[in-house]
Amino acid sequence: MVGSGGGRANVFRTALLLAAILAVVHVGDVLAAKKKERPDAITEAVGILQSAKVAGQGSRENQRALVALTGSGERALLPILEGFEKATPEGLNWLRNAFEQIADAQRASRKALPAKALRAFILDTANSADARRLAFDTLAADDQTLFDELIPGMLNDPSPEFRRDAVQRLLQQATTAEGSAATELYRQALSGAVHEDQVKTIAEALRKAGETVDISRHFGFVSSWKIVGPFDNREEKGWAVAYQPEAEIVQERVNPDAEYDGMNGKVRWQAIETTDDFGVVDIAKQIENFKGSAMYAVAEWSSPSQQSLQIRLGTPNAWKLWVNGALAFEREEYHRSTQLDQYSVTVQLKPGVNVLAFKICQNEQTQDWAQKYQFQLRVCDATGVGVLPGPVVVRNGVSQKTALNKGGAE
Amino acid sequence: MNRPDGKSLVLALLCGLQFSCGVLWAGDWKQFRGNEANSVASGESLPTELSGSTIAWKAALPGRGVSGPVIVDGRVFVSASSGYTQNRLHVISIDAESGMQLWQRQFHATGRTQTHEKMANATPTMASDGQRVFAFFSSNDLFCLDLKGRLLWYRGLGREFPNASNSLGMSSSPIVVGETVVVQVESDAEAFACGVDVASGETRWQIQRPRAANWTSPALIPGRGGRAALVLLQSSKGLTAVYPESGKVAWEFDKGASTIPSATVSAGTVYVPSNGLTALKPGADSVEQLWNSGNISPATSSPVVAGNLALVLNSSGVLNAASLETGERVWQLRLRGTFSGTPIYARDHLYLVNEAGVAFVVKPEADKGTIVSELDLGETILCSPGASNGGLFIRSDSNLIKLAAPK
Numbered sequence: 001m002v003g004s005g006g007g008r009a010n011v012f013r014t015a016l017l018l019a020a021i022l023a024v025v026h027v028g029d030v031l032a033a034k035k036k037e038r039p040d041a042i043t044e045a046v047g048i049l050q051s052a053k054v055a056g057q058g059s060r061e062n063q064r065a066l067v068a069l070t071g072s073g074e075r076a077l078l079p080i081l082e083g084f085e086k087a088t089p090e091g092l093n094w095l096r097n098a099f100e101q102i103a104d105a106q107r108a109s110r111k112a113l114p115a116k117a118l119r120a121f122i123l124d125t126a127n128s129a130d131a132r133r134l135a136f137d138t139l140a141a142d143d144q145t146l147f148d149e150l151i152p153g154m155l156n157d158p159s160p161e162f163r164r165d166a167v168q169r170l171l172q173q174a175t176t177a178e179g180s181a182a183t184e185l186y187r188q189a190l191s192g193a194v195h196e197d198q199v200k201t202i203a204e205a206l207r208k209a210g211e212t213v214d215i216s217r218h219f220g221f222v223s224s225w226k227i228v229g230p231f232d233n234r235e236e237k238g239w240a241v242a243y244q245p246e247a248e249i250v251q252e253r254v255n256p257d258a259e260y261d262g263m264n265g266k267v268r269w270q271a272i273e274t275t276d277d278f279g280v281v282d283i284a285k286q287i288e289n290f291k292g293s294a295m296y297a298v299a300e301w302s303s304p305s306q307q308s309l310q311i312r313l314g315t316p317n318a319w320k321l322w323v324n325g326a327l328a329f330e331r332e333e334y335h336r337s338t339q340l341d342q343y344s345v346t347v348q349l350k351p352g353v354n355v356l357a358f359k360i361c362q363n364e365q366t367q368d369w370a371q372k373y374q375f376q377l378r379v380c381d382a383t384g385v386g387v388l389p390g391p392v393v394v395r396n397g398v399s400q401k402t403a404l405n406k407g408g409a410e
Numbered sequence: 411m412n413r414p415d416g417k418s419l420v421l422a423l424l425c426g427l428q429f430s431c432g433v434l435w436a437g438d439w440k441q442f443r444g445n446e447a448n449s450v451a452s453g454e455s456l457p458t459e460l461s462g463s464t465i466a467w468k469a470a471l472p473g474r475g476v477s478g479p480v481i482v483d484g485r486v487f488v489s490a491s492s493g494y495t496q497n498r499l500h501v502i503s504i505d506a507e508s509g510m511q512l513w514q515r516q517f518h519a520t521g522r523t524q525t526h527e528k529m530a531n532a533t534p535t536m537a538s539d540g541q542r543v544f545a546f547f548s549s550n551d552l553f554c555l556d557l558k559g560r561l562l563w564y565r566g567l568g569r570e571f572p573n574a575s576n577s578l579g580m581s582s583s584p585i586v587v588g589e590t591v592v593v594q595v596e597s598d599a600e601a602f603a604c605g606v607d608v609a610s611g612e613t614r615w616q617i618q619r620p621r622a623a624n625w626t627s628p629a630l631i632p633g634r635g636g637r638a639a640l641v642l643l644q645s646s647k648g649l650t651a652v653y654p655e656s657g658k659v660a661w662e663f664d665k666g667a668s669t670i671p672s673a674t675v676s677a678g679t680v681y682v683p684s685n686g687l688t689a690l691k692p693g694a695d696s697v698e699q700l701w702n703s704g705n706i707s708p709a710t711s712s713p714v715v716a717g718n719l720a721l722v723l724n725s726s727g728v729l730n731a732a733s734l735e736t737g738e739r740v741w742q743l744r745l746r747g748t749f750s751g752t753p754i755y756a757r758d759h760l761y762l763v764n765e766a767g768v769a770f771v772v773k774p775e776a777d778k779g780t781i782v783s784e785l786d787l788g789e790t791i792l793c794s795p796g797a798s799n800g801g802l803f804i805r806s807d808s809n810l811i812k813l814a815a816p817k
Contacts (some may be wrong), residue, residue, distance in 0.1 A: 054570055056611030059563035066561060089520040090566055093553070097561040100515055104559075130518060164494055195494050316577075329572075333598040336577040336623065342524060 084131035129159035155192035194384035220386025221279025229295030304390030442583035467509030475532030491531035521549035521568015525579030563611025615657030676715035703737035
């Protein structure tokens with residue numbers, strides 16, 4: 001009995017033990033699962049910095065996340081770089097600071113950086129261009145060979161800085177080459193160049209060699225406009241006045257045949273074409289420098305798809321820009337210089353024909369340096385690569401009807 | 411035991427007074443034109459005989475800048491900008507004694523980076539409250555770091571206020587008073603000034619300012635004798651005194667002022683570049699004009715008070731000295747070249763550096779000014795120098811240079 005009783009007790013104890021083990025295993029699983037669900041400290045800190053807010057909000061939380069990341073050391077380097085992809089502009093600078101602090105600490109303690117992983121990150125063009133460049137600069141500071149190894153393959157990189165380096169390298173080679181070899185190097189360089197100074201250097205060399213270079217097309221300048229004016233802007237008061245063309249622009253109902261009351265009498269839309277390399281529409285020279293006036297200009301830009309692009313423009317005059325009737329940006333500043341890509345506005349373009357409309361205002365300043373009345377406008381991607389309008393949208397053999405183009409048989 | 415003589419007692423008392431005031435003590439140079447934004451290096455003894463041997467060190471910088479150095483706790487801080495579009499923003503910390511770089515941090519601009527070719531994105535001089543440094547750029551990016559280079563907060567004012575920019579560049583340097591860093595962001599298209607909390611980076615106050623291009627920097631009336639400190643905001647309309655913690659206006663001077671050189675304050679009197687140079691005596695809620703001198707016009711450099719003289723550099727590189735009592739010009743001294751930076755006055759000598767990089771030491775006296783020595787540094791120099799612990803710190807287009815008496 002004792003034996004049988006002891007056996008039952010043993011079975012019972014074993015069952016209890018098994019139950020306890022199972023319970024422990026289960027709790028362990030639950031905890032492990034919970035642990036798995038919860039982001040690790042690095043991911044969490046990257047997430048906080050990634051979504052850093054405007055106006056200094058949340059800076060204390062950001063400081064704590066920064067300390068957590070820098071305390072994680074080398075392990076945090078790649079997650080930080082990966083965090084660039086979805087970071088706010090504020091977040092980018094927080095993440096950059098975290099990365100630099102860790103890299104500095106690694107160097108100070110004579111620990112190697114994860115060069116292989118960083119190199120792979122740099123070469124993957126799907127990664128953030130800023131993060132790739134940061135990784136490159138960090139590695140290149142200790143590795144002089146990196147430039148020659150990686151830069152030649154970056155002529156068409158999404159990063160304008162990598163492109164610039166690749167173009168510069170080709171230009172250096174071209175200066176020591178001769179004849180067709182030099183021309184070929186300049187042609188190659190042009191294919192990647194997005195900066196004005198480099199394009200000018202290349203175009204000059206190619207033209208000297210008898211080559212044709214279409215700088216305007218390269219940058220994606222809009223060269224054909226319809227323009228109307230002058231309207232009254234004396235004492236700069238016309239800036240705030242929505243003259244009739246402006247009302248039509250906003251309503252997306254621009255009538256190219258309309259006649260309006262201008263400051264000097266009746267005015268109508270007129271076609272204006274610029275052949276300038278850099279797309280400058282010079283109102284003062286091509287029409288007249290109407291002092292104290294405003295002009296409206298419209299152009300069509302056909303997009304093959306819905307896409308986010310940049311409109312980059314330069315003007316020394318006050319201006320407003322509308323895309324498909326929506327105000328994209330406005331700036332009331334006169335004669336503080338002008339240059340290529342002076343302003344950059346990110347816009348959403350719809351598939352088909354988009355209408356770009358521009359109001360440009362001249363004031364009455366009399367100084368020599370205040371007589372310019374001009375603008376240049378181009379469409380490009382975030383890298384600065386010129387984007388040309390897509391093929392004309394055709395429906396049943398008839399071009400799409402737009403405000404400016406009433407359509408017709410193709 | 412010997413009794414202390416009267417001279418020692420006075421010295422001890424003065425030292426104690428200086429120590430308790432803090433800002434009067436030699437050592438740190440915490441912001442544009444010094445701790446009190448008046449270009450006076452109190453207690454500093456800088457070398458008067460400049461020569462090649464007074465170049466203590468040169469430290470290469472990673473980018474251009476018009477910004478001057480600030481010095482805190484034996485460390486020099488300076489900003490720079492680089493890259494084809496000047497979008498790379500650098501903050502560099504250098505050991506003041508050795509010239510060795512302690513750290514460098516790099517950020518990316520979120521505002522417009524375009525400037526006139528003579529200017530740079532790194533045109534405003536940094537500021538410090540002794541524990542933190544504040545780096546401000548033409549693109550209106552404002553960074554706060556601790557002295558070891560850890561980011562404490564960041565404001566992309568160019569992104570928050572995208573029309574507050576100038577295609578020629580912005581140059582106004584921030585000023586720190588107590589718990590507030592004050593920045594002036596003024597352009598033709600949008601203009602404001604704001605006080606930002608030094609600890610959190612959040613806006614304490616913001617006021618609209620005259621919509622017009624403006625390159626001046628805030629000046630300071632230090633809080634003394636029971637009176638609160640006031641920050642002076644200058645524009646083409648005149649001068650507005652605000653309380654730094656609230657932005658509330660204490661008084662206004664509305665007779666117009668320059669938009670490039672900034673006002674300076676000495677012994678409670680404000681010397682503002684307005685219709686030449688104008689002296690103002692501020693009261694609690696009003697201001698009285700003491701004199702106006704139309705024939706003394708500061709060009710880019712701000713006026714400096716030295717003893718009983720107001721010293722002003724004109725556009726021809728001529729140093730004009732005016733009586734502090736009447737504003738009448740008492741002497742002129744022709745120097746060479748043009749000047750962008752504002753000179754420093756230290757222990758009876760004025761230190762000036764022209765754009766070509768020639769440094770001058772001038773002794774301004776009641777009836778004349780004399781060039782004591784000069785040194786051609788051979789580099790473009792547009793900044794206003796800083797002074798600390800016997801060293802004069804000058805930033806060129808590519809280097810930070812320390813001048814000090816040879817050891």
